[in-house]
Amino acid sequence: AQKVTQAQTEISVVEKEDVTLDCVYETRDTTYYLFWYKQPPSGELVFLIRRNSFDEQNEISGRYSWNFQKSTSSFNFTITASQVVDSAVYFCALSEADNYGQNFVFGPGTRLSVLP
Amino acid sequence: DSGVTQTPKHLITATGQRVTLRCSPRSGDLSVYWYQQSLDQGLQFLIQYYNGEERAKGNILERFSAQQFPDLHSELNLSSLELGDSALYFCASSGRGGARDEQYFGPGTRLTVT
Numbered sequence: 001a002q003k004v005t006q007a008q009t010e011i012s013v014v015e016k017e018d019v020t021l022d023c024v025y026e027t028r029d030t031t032y033y034l035f036w037y038k039q040p041p042s043g044e045l046v047f048l049i050r051r052n053s054f055d056e057q058n059e060i061s062g063r064y065s066w067n068f069q070k071s072t073s074s075f076n077f078t079i080t081a082s083q084v085v086d087s088a089v090y091f092c093a094l095s096e097a098d099n100y101g102q103n104f105v106f107g108p109g110t111r112l113s114v115l116p
Numbered sequence: 117d118s119g120v121t122q123t124p125k126h127l128i129t130a131t132g133q134r135v136t137l138r139c140s141p142r143s144g145d146l147s148v149y150w151y152q153q154s155l156d157q158g159l160q161f162l163i164q165y166y167n168g169e170e171r172a173k174g175n176i177l178e179r180f181s182a183q184q185f186p187d188l189h190s191e192l193n194l195s196s197l198e199l200g201d202s203a204l205y206f207c208a209s210s211g212r213g214g215a216r217d218e219q220y221f222g223p224g225t226r227l228t229v230t
Contacts, residue, residue, distance in 0.1 A: 044221060044223050047218045091159060104174075106161075107158075
């Protein structure tokens with residue numbers, strides 16, 4: 001069965017610090033997709049990134065970067081030079097379906113607080 | 117704004133009652149998903165529809181049911197409500213409903229059962 005673990009329940013950093021949110025997943029499929037979502041205090045869920053299991057290239061988008069390592073089943077998320085607006089709950093998620101019919105599993109989330 | 121709309125935003129009802137939550141997907145999206153977010157259970161996938169048909173089922177209780185209509189909006193029906201059903205219910209939509217599709221989430225409906 002698929003599973004996503006986010007061991008860090010809460011993290012607090014001071015503005016401008018770098019922070020890494022860990023995500024470890026379990027799946028028996030060779031084809032799967034990993035996602036990160038952000039849930040700010042306002043409550044909506046915002047899609048950040050998708051990665052498929054065949055693409056292990058790291059990705060950078062502005063201050064955000066993601067490190068996907070199949071060998072350790074991890075898909076970690078780093079925020080560089082954090083800002084107060086980054087304060088949110090961040091969810092890692094896994095989907096191992098084929099073309100249609102998707103069973104999405106979210107991790108428990110990591111609450112990030114960025115202090116001014 | 118994700119383009120996904122959900123109504124109502126808040127709902128307060130009593131135990132034993134039945135409620136209906138409504139979701140309109142983004143324009144052009146064929147697939148709709150329902151999730152429940154509670155403090156103790158986290159984000160739980162409930163059910164997915166694609167173009168009117170059920171595609172995947174998660175941890176959805178038998179007291180809950182959903183459907184997707186020809187205009188692609190979806191409704192989640194919750195019956196015989198219990199205190200533990202109090203949660204934030206999200207709807208999401210995606211283009212074709214495949215595993216590779218990112219999902220766009222609505223603002224959620226906060227259900228409080230008293």
